[in-house]
Amino acid sequence: MAQRFRLDFNGAGIERNVRDAAARGLLLAAEHVLAEAQDVVPLDEGYLQSTGTASVDDGDLTAAVSFDGPYAVRQHEELDWRHAPGRQAKYLEQPLNANRGPVQRIIAAEVRRALQ
Numbered sequence: 001m002a003q004r005f006r007l008d009f010n011g012a013g014i015e016r017n018v019r020d021a022a023a024r025g026l027l028l029a030a031e032h033v034l035a036e037a038q039d040v041v042p043l044d045e046g047y048l049q050s051t052g053t054a055s056v057d058d059g060d061l062t063a064a065v066s067f068d069g070p071y072a073v074r075q076h077e078e079l080d081w082r083h084a085p086g087r088q089a090k091y092l093e094q095p096l097n098a099n100r101g102p103v104q105r106i107i108a109a110e111v112r113r114a115l116q
Contacts, residue, residue, distance in 0.1 A: 025106055043087050
């Protein structure tokens with residue numbers, strides 16, 4: 001006895017869902033890195049820490065974590081500057097490198113949810 005099945009494949013819909021999920025995952029991952037960076041960003045009056053932001057370009061599927069301010073880049077790059085205990089230069093680079101695994105898992109989890 002033969003069984004017949006019909007499979008409708010909505011490729012465009014699936015692609016849109018996966019891209020949306022990837023964008024959500026990127027934003028969640030960027031927010032994770034931002035939270036980690038907030039813990040080590042140089043802190044004097046708190047201005048630099050308050051400028052931290054996470055964003056995603058949905059078209060390119062790229063995420064960014066940034067801090068704004070006239071001295072944000074110098075604070076990040078000057079390894080000889082003194083900081084309060086627990087605060088440091090490379091306040092973006094170090095959290096990103098330390099969280100590569102969690103970042104990948106966050107993005108993958110969102111994409112997996114879209115495929116279920």
